[in-house]
Amino acid sequence: MNDDTPDSAQELADVLQDVRRHLLWQEETAGRSLLVDAKVAAELQQQRAAASSVRSMIARTKAPEPAAAPPPPRPPPESPTRDALHAAMKQPLGAPRPLAAPPPAAPPRAPVAASRPLASDAPAPGMLLDVPRSTPRYNGALPGVVEGERPTLDQIRRELGDCRRCKLCTGRKNIVFGSGNPRADLVFVGEGPGENEDLQGVPFVGAAGDLLTKMIGAMGFTRNDVYIANVVKCRPPGNRNPEPDEIAACEPFLRSQLLAIQPKVIVALGKFAAQTLLRDTTPITRMRGQWREYEGIQLMPTFHPAYLLRNSAEKRKAWEDLQQVMKLFGKHPGAGA
Numbered sequence: 001m002n003d004d005t006p007d008s009a010q011e012l013a014d015v016l017q018d019v020r021r022h023l024l025w026q027e028e029t030a031g032r033s034l035l036v037d038a039k040v041a042a043e044l045q046q047q048r049a050a051a052s053s054v055r056s057m058i059a060r061t062k063a064p065e066p067a068a069a070p071p072p073p074r075p076p077p078e079s080p081t082r083d084a085l086h087a088a089m090k091q092p093l094g095a096p097r098p099l100a101a102p103p104p105a106a107p108p109r110a111p112v113a114a115s116r117p118l119a120s121d122a123p124a125p126g127m128l129l130d131v132p133r134s135t136p137r138y139n140g141a142l143p144g145v146v147e148g149e150r151p152t153l154d155q156i157r158r159e160l161g162d163c164r165r166c167k168l169c170t171g172r173k174n175i176v177f178g179s180g181n182p183r184a185d186l187v188f189v190g191e192g193p194g195e196n197e198d199l200q201g202v203p204f205v206g207a208a209g210d211l212l213t214k215m216i217g218a219m220g221f222t223r224n225d226v227y228i229a230n231v232v233k234c235r236p237p238g239n240r241n242p243e244p245d246e247i248a249a250c251e252p253f254l255r256s257q258l259l260a261i262q263p264k265v266i267v268a269l270g271k272f273a274a275q276t277l278l279r280d281t282t283p284i285t286r287m288r289g290q291w292r293e294y295e296g297i298q299l300m301p302t303f304h305p306a307y308l309l310r311n312s313a314e315k316r317k318a319w320e321d322l323q324q325v326m327k328l329f330g331k332h333p334g335a336g337a
Helices: 006-022 038-061 082-090 153-160 195-200 207-218 244-261 271-278 305-310 312-328
Strands: 023-028 031-036 186-190 227-230 265-269 292-294 297-302
Touching (some): 153 244, 186 244, 186 271, 207 312, 265 271, 265 312, 271 292, 271 297, 297 312
Parallel strands (some): 186 227, 186 265
Antiparallel strands (some): 023 031, 292 297
């Protein structure tokens, strides 16, 4: 079949005419706009006019925008807290949030020389220093103890030997180990040897030793019934108080002595002996007369005989402390006490 027949040509001409009739070209300022069908073009024109009217109305009512527009605010949380609401109510709308003022700078401190102690730290002559609580109790193997067995005083003394474990060895004449009954039920512990003790190698043989002998006699004992020892075994220079490193070197031997003797009661003579055994810095004036315990052994703190020689009015209190010890042993004070 040939497509160039008159009917086909006429139909094609009609279609082209219809397209020409429905297509309109209209020139606008922005370029050429294609309008499809006059009816559709009219509707578009009406919509464009309405949009232009709305934009004009908005332009008349809208406030002028600032030159630099701030970023859009963050949307508020869905459930603000009560504190946030209170803060928002107090804050004016649109007001900037005040910045927190920085804390005032602390005045500069004057440098303190580490090697120069404060005046309050310097001990007065003759005063006893506190044993620092930070000084740990010796937890190693005790001198003279073999395979956990109870040592003897002789074993402990042999292990002590010609001790050079601390600086006190440089000025001593004799090591003052201790004296008395190796199986005593009552042990007296003092601070350290003085001049007379250093010369003789025996504890408490000076004026303070004479007073202690009387105190022991008034309790119904003799020096041969009890055992007497000190915290340190060598005399500190000038009878000063032992220092922490000296205590650390000597305390294991004192502990071994107490382990070897295993007394029922220890009388700590003076603040220094009491706080060393108990690791307690309570003043002796408050500690004395109150039963304490040292590793399962009853301990009674009381005044040192040297202190009683300087403060005779305190002898009555010391005697009250010793009477408590006597009661524990079932003894009663004699008429000459």
